[in-house]
Amino acid sequence: MEVIICKTYDAMSRAAAEVVAQVLNEKPNAVLGMATGSTPLGLYQELVRMHREESLDFSQVTTFNLDEYVGLPTTHEQSYHYFMHENFFKHVNIPKQNIHIPSGTTSNYRAFCQWYEKRIDECGGIDVQILGIGSDGHIAFNEPGSSLSSRTRLKTLAKQTIDDNARFFDSREQVPVYAITMGVGTIMEARKLLLLANGAKKAEAVAAAVEGPVSSMVTASALQMHEDATVFADDPAASKLKMREYYEWIQAKKPDAPRV
Numbered sequence: 082m083e084v085i086i087c088k089t090y091d092a093m094s095r096a097a098a099e100v101v102a103q104v105l106n107e108k109p110n111a112v113l114g115m116a117t118g119s120t121p122l123g124l125y126q127e128l129v130r131m132h133r134e135e136s137l138d139f140s141q142v143t144t145f146n147l148d149e150y151v152g153l154p155t156t157h158e159q160s161y162h163y164f165m166h167e168n169f170f171k172h173v174n175i176p177k178q179n180i181h182i183p184s185g186t187t188s189n190y191r192a193f194c195q196w197y198e199k200r201i202d203e204c205g206g207i208d209v210q211i212l213g214i215g216s217d218g219h220i221a222f223n224e225p226g227s228s229l230s231s232r233t234r235l236k237t238l239a240k241q242t243i244d245d246n247a248r249f250f251d252s253r254e255q256v257p258v259y260a261i262t263m264g265v266g267t268i269m270e271a272r273k274l275l276l277l278a279n280g281a282k283k284a285e286a287v288a289a290a291v292e293g294p295v296s297s298m299v300t301a302s303a304l305q306m307h308e309d310a311t312v313f314a315d316d317p318a319a320s321k322l323k324m325r326e327y328y329e330w331i332q333a334k335k336p337d338a339p340r341v
C-alpha cells in the first residue's frame with residue numbers, strides 16, 4: 082500500500098485527480114468507481130477543471146458508484162444520484178447510459194444487486210475505484226463486521242455512520258437506516274484503489290486501516306491485501322500514523338528510485 086501525505090485537502094484532491102487523469106490518458110474508455118460524501122468533492126472539482134481547461138475527456142468512460150441510500154428517490158437532495166449529478170456528472174461528458182448508481186428504490190434488491198455485479202463484469206471490471214473512509218473504518222457502506230469477501234447487497238448502517246451523516250439531513254431521524262452497497266470483495270476486484278481521507282476525525286480510522294490488523298472490524302484494512310492501493314491523507318488525517326516519517330521518506334526519495 083502506498084501512503085501519500087499531503088499538506089492540505091486541496092493538495093490531496095489534486096494528487097488523487099492526477100492519478101485518475103493518468104488512468105484516463107492511458108485508457109480513455111476506463112471504468113471508474115465513484116464515491117460520494119464530503120471527501121471526494123475536491124477531487125471531482127479538480128477533474129471538472131481538467132475537463133474544462135485541459136480537455137480531459139470522459140466521452141468513453143463508464144462509471145459505477147459504490148452505494149446509495151435505500152428509500153431516497155433520485156431527486157432527493159441527499160440521494161447519491163443527486164449528489165453525483167450535481168457535483169460531477171452534469172459538469173463532464175460521460176454518456177448518460179454509461180453511468181451506474183445502485184438503486185435505492187428498486188422493488189427487488191437481491192435481483193438488482195446481482196444485476197449490478199454482472200454489469201460491472203460485462204463492462205470489463207473497474208479500472209480505478211475512488212474511496213472515502215468512515216470514522217468507523219468503513220469503505221462504501223461496509224460497516225464493521227462486513228465480510229471481506231462481501232458483494233453488492235443491502236446493508237444496515239451502523240449508528241456511528243448515521244450520526245456522522247446526520248449533518249447532511251435536517252435531523253438524525255431522516256438519515257436512512259439501510260443502503261445498497263458494493264461489497265468489500267467487489268471493491269477488491271478493482272484494478273487500482275485510491276482511498277482519500279481528510280480531517281482529524283478520520284485519523285484513527287486511517288491508522289487502523291493502514292497499520293492495524295486486516296480485519297472485518299475495519300473494512301478499509303482489506304486494502305492491505307490489494308496489490309495497487311494508494312491512501313491519500315491530508316495532514317490531520319495522517320496524524321495517527323506510526324510510520325508517517327517512513328511514508329514521507331519514501332515519497333521524498335521516489336524521484337531518485339531506480340527505473341525498471
Ligand code: F6R
Binds near residue numbers: 116121216220
Ligand atoms: C460514500 C461512501 C462512504 C464515504 C464515507 C466517508 O459513497 O462510500 O464510505 O466515503 O462514509 O464519508 P465523508 O467523505 O462524507 O466523510
